[in-house]
Amino acid sequence: MNLLNVFEQINTVDPEFSDRISPRREAIKNLASVSKKITMAALPFFVSELFKKAYGATAPTDVNGVLNYALTLEYLEAEYYTMGVAKSGLIPSGKPLGAITTIRDHEVAHVNFLKQVLGNKAVSKPTFDFTAGGTFGNVFSNYDTFLAVAQAFEDTGVRAYKGQAGILLGNRVVLTAALQIHSVEARHASHIRQMRRARGGAAADQKPWITGANDTGIGAVVNPIYAGEDNVKQAGVDITSLSGSMGKISASAATQSFDEPLSAEAVLNIAGLFIKA
Known part of the structure; x- marks a missing residue:
């Protein structure tokens, strides 16, 4: 992960970002140097602290900032599926390859749309490392890893759009477009989950919706993506205190019935693990 790369993207939508952390640009470079001494597992928390220093509890709140935030995620997904489809022998032919190709085309359409809306304010596509520094070293040689x-990515995208919808309330056209993309990302997430389930093995119990805080079978490495998904309270109501058709609603059903948003900081921390210089 290259912190300067992340900083440059944020500076595009907030030119005062560097000054919020330190009045000296050199301080940012020093922080990036320090980050080389931090373990991969600690990096998300390190970046999170920087965002807190820069913005308090919030990320940039302008419409262009949100759109560029979305564009970065769409760049990531479009590039991922483009590389996957192009990798000979990775994805089984027939319906699996057809599905991934269709998802690729959707993500490319999202990228092109957001770039068109942003015009010359659109951020450039980062260079991605889909192994996340070696965590997923066989991502383009093992189909199960690729799907995982x-x-x-898809579960992150769904929660990311949900988390920023409120900022777009003042712009009905942009909000409508964002919600249209959000629902497609949700369909992608569900279909990928079903594709994993069809593979059996560790993913045999995978459901098309999220249950609890990490139901992927991938391991703790993806815990940040599902943080908060085990919430059973909505608008102050404990869903497990309500009655269903067979008694009290279970915690699993409560978490499945409501999807949770992710903050911009959390999403940028997750995406940053897949960005390199």
Whole structure:
């Protein structure tokens, strides 16, 4: 992960970002140097602290900032599926290859749309490392790993759009477009989950919706993507205190019935693990 790369993207939508952390640009470079001494597992928390220093509890709140935030995620997904489809022998032919190709085309359409809307304010596409520094070293040689990472990306995307919808309330046209993309990302997430389930093995119990805080079978490495999904309270109501058709609603059903948003900081931390210089 290259912190300067992340900083440059944020500076595009907030030119005062560097000054929020330190009045000296050199301080940012020093922080990036320090980050080389931090373990991969600690990086998300390190970046999170920087965002807190820069913005308090919030990320940039302008419409262009949100759109560029979305564009970065769409760049990531479009590039991932483009590389996957192009990798000979990775994806089984027939319906699996057809499905991934269709998802690729959707993500490319999202990228092109967001770039068109942003015009010359659109951020450039980062250079991605889909192994996340070696965590997923066989991502383009093992189909099950490819699907697992795809699921992580799609679940992140759904929660990311949900988390920023409120900022777009003042712009009905942009909000409508964002919600249209959001629902497609949700369909992608569900379909990828079903594709994993069809593979059997560790993913045999995978459901098309999220249950609890990490139901992927991928391991703790994706815990940040599902943080908060085990919430059973909505608008102050404990869903497990309500009655269903067979008694009290279970915690699993409560978490499945409501999807949770992710903050911009959390999403940028997750995406940053797949961005390199």
